[in-house]
Amino acid sequence: MKGIMINLLFSCKKATELIEKKTVFGLSWEDSLRLKMHLTICSACTDYKNKSKIIEKILAQINARSIEYTTLSEEIKLKIIAQVEKN
Secondary structure (H helix, E strand, C coil): CHHHHHHHCCCHHHHHHHHHHHHHCCCCHHHHHHHHHHHHHCHHHHHHHHHHHHHHHHHHHHHHCCCCHHHCCHHHHHHHHHHHHHC
């Protein structure tokens, strides 16, 4: 049983990598399970996941308006930061 738990649990660094990978590529069922287990015990990674979702949503809205990410005005950058900090 201990060996199974060690294989299922991993570092926060790996969890954040999987959170970002899930957004872009999706995850295998094994990685998805491992991430879910990690998130149930790690509030820091859960917060990271929630903030990552907010950033993705904001960037999708900006992209929908045909604004390039590299040309964000300082006003938009500050709005993104304020929205992330609020949540």
